[in-house]
Amino acid sequence: MTSFDAIVIGGGHNGLTAATLLARSGRKVVVIEADDALGGAARSFEFHPGFVSPGLAHVINRLDSEVLSALEIEYATARAAAPTVALSPSGVHAVMRGAYGETIDGVSRDEAARFADFRAKLLFQAGIFKRFLKRRPPEVGEIAFDDLKSFATAGLHLLSKGREEGRDFLRMLLMNVADVADEYLTDDRLKGVAAFDATLGIHLGPRSPTSLLGLYYRLTGEVAGATGAQVVAKGNGQSIATLFDAAATKAGVAIRIGTRVEKIVADRGRATGIVLSTGETLTAPAIISAIHPQATFMALTDAAEIGTGFRRAIGNIRTRGNVAKLDLALDRVPDFPGVARADLAGRLVIARSIDHVEQAFNPAKYGQFSTDPVMELTLPSLTDPTLAPNGACTLSALVEFAPYALAGGWEKGKPAFLKIVIETLERYCPGIGASIVATHFLTPADIEERYNLPGGHWHHGELQADQLLVNRPINAAAGYATPLEGLYLASAGSHPGGGISGLPGLLAARQILSEKRA
Amino acid sequence: MMHLTAFNRAEQGHILTPRLETPFHERLAALSETNEWYSWAGYKAPHSIFDTELEYFAIRSTSALFDISPMVKYRIRGADAARYLNRLTVRDVAKLGIGRVHYTAWCDDHGHVLDDGTLFRLAEDDFRLCCQERHLPWLLDSADGFSVEISEETAEIAAVALQGPTAFAVLEGAGFAGVETLKPFQLAEFPHADGSVTISRTGFTGDLGYELFAPAKAALSLWDRLWAAGGGFGLKAIGYDALNRARIEAGFIVANADFITAEAALHADRERLPDEIGLDWLVDPQKPYFNGRDAILKARTKRTLKHVLVGLEIEGNIPAEGAIVYHRGKKEVGLVTAAIWSPLAKRNIAIASLSRPFGASVTDNLWVEIYAMRELQYQKLMKRARVVPRPFVKLERRSATPPGRF
Ligand SMILES: Cc1cc2nc3c(=O)[nH]c(=O)nc-3n(C[C@H](O)[C@H](O)[C@H](O)COP(=O)(O)OP(=O)(O)OC[C@H]3O[C@@H](n4cnc5c(N)ncnc54)[C@H](O)[C@@H]3O)c2cc1C
Numbered sequence: 001m002t003s004f005d006a007i008v009i010g011g012g013h014n015g016l017t018a019a020t021l022l023a024r025s026g027r028k029v030v031v032i033e034a035d036d037a038l039g040g041a042a043r044s045f046e047f048h049p050g051f052v053s054p055g056l057a058h059v060i061n062r063l064d065s066e067v068l069s070a071l072e073i074e075y076a077t078a079r080a081a082a083p084t085v086a087l088s089p090s091g092v093h094a095v096m097r098g099a100y101g102e103t104i105d106g107v108s109r110d111e112a113a114r115f116a117d118f119r120a121k122l123l124f125q126a127g128i129f130k131r132f133l134k135r136r137p138p139e140v141g142e143i144a145f146d147d148l149k150s151f152a153t154a155g156l157h158l159l160s161k162g163r164e165e166g167r168d169f170l171r172m173l174l175m176n177v178a179d180v181a182d183e184y185l186t187d188d189r190l191k192g193v194a195a196f197d198a199t200l201g202i203h204l205g206p207r208s209p210t211s212l213l214g215l216y217y218r219l220t221g222e223v224a225g226a227t228g229a230q231v232v233a234k235g236n237g238q239s240i241a242t243l244f245d246a247a248a249t250k251a252g253v254a255i256r257i258g259t260r261v262e263k264i265v266a267d268r269g270r271a272t273g274i275v276l277s278t279g280e281t282l283t284a285p286a287i288i289s290a291i292h293p294q295a296t297f298m299a300l301t302d303a304a305e306i307g308t309g310f311r312r313a314i315g316n317i318r319t320r321g322n323v324a325k326l327d328l329a330l331d332r333v334p335d336f337p338g339v340a341r342a343d344l345a346g347r348l349v350i351a352r353s354i355d356h357v358e359q360a361f362n363p364a365k366y367g368q369f370s371t372d373p374v375m376e377l378t379l380p381s382l383t384d385p386t387l388a389p390n391g392a393c394t395l396s397a398l399v400e401f402a403p404y405a406l407a408g409g410w411e412k413g414k415p416a417f418l419k420i421v422i423e424t425l426e427r428y429c430p431g432i433g434a435s436i437v438a439t440h441f442l443t444p445a446d447i448e449e450r451y452n453l454p455g456g457h458w459h460h461g462e463l464q465a466d467q468l469l470v471n472r473p474i475n476a477a478a479g480y481a482t483p484l485e486g487l488y489l490a491s492a493g494s495h496p497g498g499g500i501s502g503l504p505g506l507l508a509a510r511q512i513l514s515e516k517r518a
Numbered sequence: 519m520m521h522l523t524a525f526n527r528a529e530q531g532h533i534l535t536p537r538l539e540t541p542f543h544e545r546l547a548a549l550s551e552t553n554e555w556y557s558w559a560g561y562k563a564p565h566s567i568f569d570t571e572l573e574y575f576a577i578r579s580t581s582a583l584f585d586i587s588p589m590v591k592y593r594i595r596g597a598d599a600a601r602y603l604n605r606l607t608v609r610d611v612a613k614l615g616i617g618r619v620h621y622t623a624w625c626d627d628h629g630h631v632l633d634d635g636t637l638f639r640l641a642e643d644d645f646r647l648c649c650q651e652r653h654l655p656w657l658l659d660s661a662d663g664f665s666v667e668i669s670e671e672t673a674e675i676a677a678v679a680l681q682g683p684t685a686f687a688v689l690e691g692a693g694f695a696g697v698e699t700l701k702p703f704q705l706a707e708f709p710h711a712d713g714s715v716t717i718s719r720t721g722f723t724g725d726l727g728y729e730l731f732a733p734a735k736a737a738l739s740l741w742d743r744l745w746a747a748g749g750g751f752g753l754k755a756i757g758y759d760a761l762n763r764a765r766i767e768a769g770f771i772v773a774n775a776d777f778i779t780a781e782a783a784l785h786a787d788r789e790r791l792p793d794e795i796g797l798d799w800l801v802d803p804q805k806p807y808f809n810g811r812d813a814i815l816k817a818r819t820k821r822t823l824k825h826v827l828v829g830l831e832i833e834g835n836i837p838a839e840g841a842i843v844y845h846r847g848k849k850e851v852g853l854v855t856a857a858i859w860s861p862l863a864k865r866n867i868a869i870a871s872l873s874r875p876f877g878a879s880v881t882d883n884l885w886v887e888i889y890a891m892r893e894l895q896y897q898k899l900m901k902r903a904r905v906v907p908r909p910f911v912k913l914e915r916r917s918a919t920p921p922g923r924f
Contacts, residue, residue: 268803269812303663304605305807309627312659476627483627483812 004028004254006286006512007274009261009300010491012040015290016244016253017505018490018512020071022286023251025513030284031253032276034260034452038248039241041451042233042500048438050389051329054233054380056447057500058396059347060240061230062221066134067502071247075238081229083346086189087428091338094189100219100228104190111187118184118194123227124161125169126219128154133220133496136507137469137478174465177215178206178354192351195358196374200400201323201458201498205361206354210465217463217497230347232378233500235387240500260452264289264296264487266305271487274300286512290490290505293317293461293473294454301484310483313474317493318462319455321444322364324402326421328395329388329438333379336429345382350375350428360401367407369417373424375399392437397421404444404455414443459498460491469495480508481515488512537562540587541676541737545745549755556758559652559672561588564757573760577723578862580752580924581682583744584761586729587737591675592647592657596666599643606660607637608792608814610805614639619703619718623797624653625810629817630780630789632656633773634797636720638705646671646731650773651782660809676737680744681727681764684751686921689717689728691747697728698920711739722761724768726915726922751924766856767863769829769908771795776827776855776869787824791817794825795871796908825852826877829908830868832886833901835859838868841886843876847900851876854886860910867910868903881905 004027008019011033023029037043041056059082068075084096094106101119104112131154138147158166172180177198181191195206198215205211223229233240248255260277264287273283289296297306297314336344351357351374360370377397381388388394399421406413418441425432444456453460461473470478473493480488490508492498520528538561540546546564554565563585566573576582594603604611609622616639623634635649647657657668680688689697694708697717705718713736721727732740745753765772773779777795778788791814792801801814817823832838837859843852852872860867868886870877876884881904888899915922 266807268807298663304601307627307809308606308656308660309809311662315662 001273001281001283004030004282004284006030006288007032007282007284008288008290008490009274009296010040010290011035011038011255011257012290012491013042013240013244013500013502014491014505014508015040015288016248017067017071017502018288018290018509019253020244020248020251021506021509022288022512023248023253029253030282031248031255032259032261032274032282033255033257034277036258037241038245038255038257039239041453042240044235044239044241044387047327047440048329051327051392051394051438052235052387053327053394053440054235054239054384054387054396055241056325056442056451057240058233058378058380058398059230059376060233060500061218061223061228062499062501063223063240064134064501064503064506065222065225067506070506071244071502072250073243073247075224075243081223081226082232083343084193084230085339085343085346085348086193087336087339087348087350088189089352089427093338094187095343096190096193098229099222099226101190107187107190111185111190114184114186115190118181119228121168121184122215122219124165125172126216126227128158128169129216130220132469133503136480136511137472137495139470139479172212174210174212176207176209176211178211178358180212181206181354188353192353192356192374193349195354196349196351196376196400199357199361200376200398201321202463203318203320203322203364204464205358207358208361213465213468214463221499221501232345232347232380232383234384235380237384237386244502261300263302264300264484266301266484266487269483270485285486286488287486288488288490288508288512290508291452292319292454292457292491293477293489293493294319295452296489306483310474310476313476317467317473318464319457319460320404321447321456321458322401322403323444323456323458324399324417324421325442325447326395326397326399326418327440328397328436330393330395330432330435331437332391332435333382333393334395334429334432334435344379346378348377348428350377350424364401364403367403367405369402369406369413369420370400371420373399373401373421375421375424377425395432397425402443404448404457406443406445410443410445414441417443457498460493463497468497472497480511538673540585541734542585542587542678542741544738545741546585546755552757554757558588558758559590559650563588565759566757567755570757570759573754573756574763574861576752576754576756577682577725577760577764579683580754581680581684581688581748582754582756582760583741583748584679584681584756584758586677586679587675588672589677590649590652591670591672591677592654593669593671594645594647594657594666596643596664598664598666599645602661602664602666603637603645603647604806605808606657608797608801608808608810610802611637612805616641617705619705619720621800623792623800625792625814626780627809627813628780628789629791629810629813630783631777631792631795631797632780634771638716638718640705640716651779656781674734675731676734676740677729677731678741678744679721679723679727679729681721681723681725683726683915683922684753684924685725685727687751687923688744688748688753690923691751692743693747700728701919702917710743711736715740722768722770723764724770724909724911724916725764725913726918762856763858763860766858766867766869767860767909767911769869769910771827771869772856777871790825791823793818793823794827796827823874825871826874827869827871828877828905829910830854830870830884830886830903831906831910832857832866832868832903834888834899835866836888836890836899836901837866838886838888838901838903841868841888843870843872843903844885844887844900845876845880846883847885851884862911865910867906869908870903877905
């Protein structure tokens with residue numbers, strides 16, 4: 001039996017963030033990762049000899065600056081934000097440049113002005129949310145001075161812009177993205193991108209109530225201080241996984257890969273250790289579970305050690321993923337007619353209109369995949385040439401909607417859906433099919449298995465109004481601490497949610513550091 | 519052809535029997551002189567059979583048969599049954615031997631009592647849980663992660679309580695050989711008809727007594743067997759009103775009468791921790807984790823318990839049912855939930871729920887306000903109340919083994 005001051009379950013970027021911060025405070029910390037590599041959904045992997053996928057996460061748009069500085073990670077910030085190309089079947093595309101379309105090519109001057117209004121409005125409103133994402137959610141019933149302060153400053157910030165802005169915020173807050181996009185814009189391509197971004201990774205269509213929240217969430221992210229900006233995830237060169245790994249190692253975190261946590265040992269309300277796949281037991285006064293809350297409590301924790309109501313609430317977290325991940329090995333750089341070569345290194349979105357996204361979502365409600373899916377593409381090897389052999393290329397696609405619980409099962413559905421995805425690509429990139437050397441396709445069910453991620457869900461649990469803030473992942477565990485003393489949550493399933501940000505890990509570590517040591 | 523009105527009426531026949539009848543109903547109905555029925559968990563149950571006063575004295579002087587079939591009964595079986603129940607309930611199930619029964623309670627995650635009841639260990643991994651309210655959703659949700667099977671067997675299992683000083687003599691007379699070896703809270707199976715009946719030495723009267731459980735189809739023959747043997751021992755069928763008097767004397771509480779169960783409570787401040795309804799002694803902090811543990815222990819260490827359930831002895835002889843309890847005759851500090859003039863204790867007794875510290879550290883100068891109705895006029899009485907231990911009566915014969923015949 002080996003003991004530590006803190007054990008972190010899961011070597012995803014959130015687990016590594018928490019581990020690094022705790023080690024920095026002088027604690028003896030170990031990270032246990034089931035896979036042979038660190039990084040979680042951000043770990044790159046070779047999917048065909050010579051061809052490397054950047055991982056599930058292929059666009060970085062919310063890596064938090066506080067996390068980076070707390071971990072002393074130097075993230076290359078010199079690069080310009082990657083553009084978003086709104087692909088049109090006509091070959092006349094719109095291109096959003098800078099941080100979420102500071103300027104736009106390929107639309108009328110009037111539309112560009114309308115988009116500027118739309119963008120300014122959403123960035124302003126997202127800014128109000130942002131204050132709450134960088135701190136522990138307030139505790140209902142025990143609102144601390146700090147919580148009041150942040151409510152107050154958010155309120156003042158709103159008021160300083162005049163009553164009109166405050167009213168507008170409350171009016172729009174729970175609207176759907178389709179109505180808001182229709183209110184501001186006329187161009188279907190831009191509306192399509194807004195609809196896509198609002199619903200990516202969430203089980204909502206653009207016309208579902210509250211779908212605007214997804215876009216707000218997207219726009220709370222920033223890269224190098226530019227809100228709304230994005231960069232394409234690099235693979236081996238300066239991948240997220242490598243950076244976080246290096247930070248943890250430098251801080252003295254012990255790391256064990258290829259070892260799975262099988263059980264959290266608890267007795268009479270206190271977690272005291274973990275049992276590994278090797279049969280070893282490790283003990284620590286603090287155990288930080290940086291994996292999905294359901295994986296933590298339904299699989300690792302004996303039901304006899306937690307309350308019925310608590311376990312029921314954890315079991316009821318909605319977490320059915322909708323995003324499939326495709327990696328293609330191509331023998332050459334593909335040609336998307338109408339897309340400038342430089343823009344190919346950005347993000348390409350196939351979402352022709354709001355209707356397109358809505359219609360892609362509709363079948364997901366009934367457990368069917370979309371026969372006309374929407375997706376975002378990157379060509380990661382254009383940013384990081386080490387990802388593909390010379391002259392060849394990789395393509396990464398995140399495809400919606402591919403419901404986790406496919407009626408009829410994915411075994412039968414997967415080849416059919418893959419065929420649809422490739423045919424869709426062919427429409428925007430004629431000849432791409434012929435250039436494919438290898439295909440690597442993961443459905444949410446595959447992702448669940450590979451990453452031990454229930455539902456294969458982007459956010460480790462739906463990011464919707466009822467599963468936010470004080471109710472993320474559930475109310476009784478919203479403050480990173482759980483009813484089991486000594487056990488903390490730190491994955492995307494906790495506040496503020498998913499994406500490569502490091503915030504859940506940072507806030508969980510701060511919570512632990514703020515508590516008196518047992 | 520049937521006339522339409524007659525046809526419609528026939529179609530609505532169910533409204534003529536809105537309440538379920540227990541497997542013993544035929545016998546009770548035949549004996550009933552008062553025809554006073556109420557609803558107990560959806561079943562037609564007697565307030566009284568012939569005379570509450572005399573029925574009460576049957577419990578204390580001879581013996582009484584009380585139909586407890588409407589009591590909610592769950593069967594819990596499986597490899598994890600004991601582990602499951604240990605997480606569910608506040609008392610240590612590992613200490614409950616096979617063939618034993620214990621009184622227990624269960625709470626939600628916040629430590630609020632969902633119900634109290636009796637747990638019967640029929641075999642290593644076979645239990646019966648009896649209680650006042652229905653809890654199947656909670657029991658099933660609690661089963662997630664355990665290898666257990668849970669079913670409700672309220673309708674399938676008929677149950678009758680045989681209580682009073684001649685209860686053993688009746689069983690003996692009815693030919694239940696070996697029943698004399700049963701100690702309090704012990705159970706055993708006895709042959710009956712072509713099957714068997716489970717007899718436990720338990721009850722709700724604080725007297726010598728037994729509870730008999732049999733398949734519903736064996737109910738009437740079981741009743742007849744007891745009734746035939748009981749003739750010479752003063753056996754009477756009784757209703758709830760008589761039983762209620764006995765249970766108050768014994769100091770037992772009734773869910774949703776002396777406390778509100780957490781699922782029934784609409785007001786947040788009506789929910790109760792075990793310590794707030796006199797069940798602190800059931801809670802075992804040493805046993806493995808159980809629902810509500812953290813909240814109960816936290817309330818103890820942080821001293822945030824808000825209520826206390828006490829026994830009161832009140833001067834005079836007017837039952838204080840529903841009376842408000844005052845400190846110094848002025849400050850309202852609680853409510854009497856059950857009260858009678860106890861013929862056995864010859865005292866005016868009550869069970870009351872008080873707001874701490876009253877009833878806990880402050881026990882002097884308590885008063886109850888009784889409205890005595892005297893010929894269409896209320897007379898308001900302020901009577902002194904003293905906190906006294908429960909049970910109000912303690913009977914040697916309840917636990918003597920072997921039991922006495924009368
Ligand atoms: C298909 C897909 C595409 C995505 N694309 C993007 C994107 O482009 N941009 C973006 O910002 N976000 C993206 N996300 C979201 C983002 O990847 C996640 O929100 C993020 O990875 C969460 O990080 P984490 O550290 O909390 O958990 P994870 O990244 O899930 O890491 C958890 C780690 O724990 C390990 N683990 C699990 N169980 C055990 C166990 N029992 N014992 C030991 N180790 C265990 C896993 O192997 C894994 O390494 C995407 C998500 C998905 C599903």
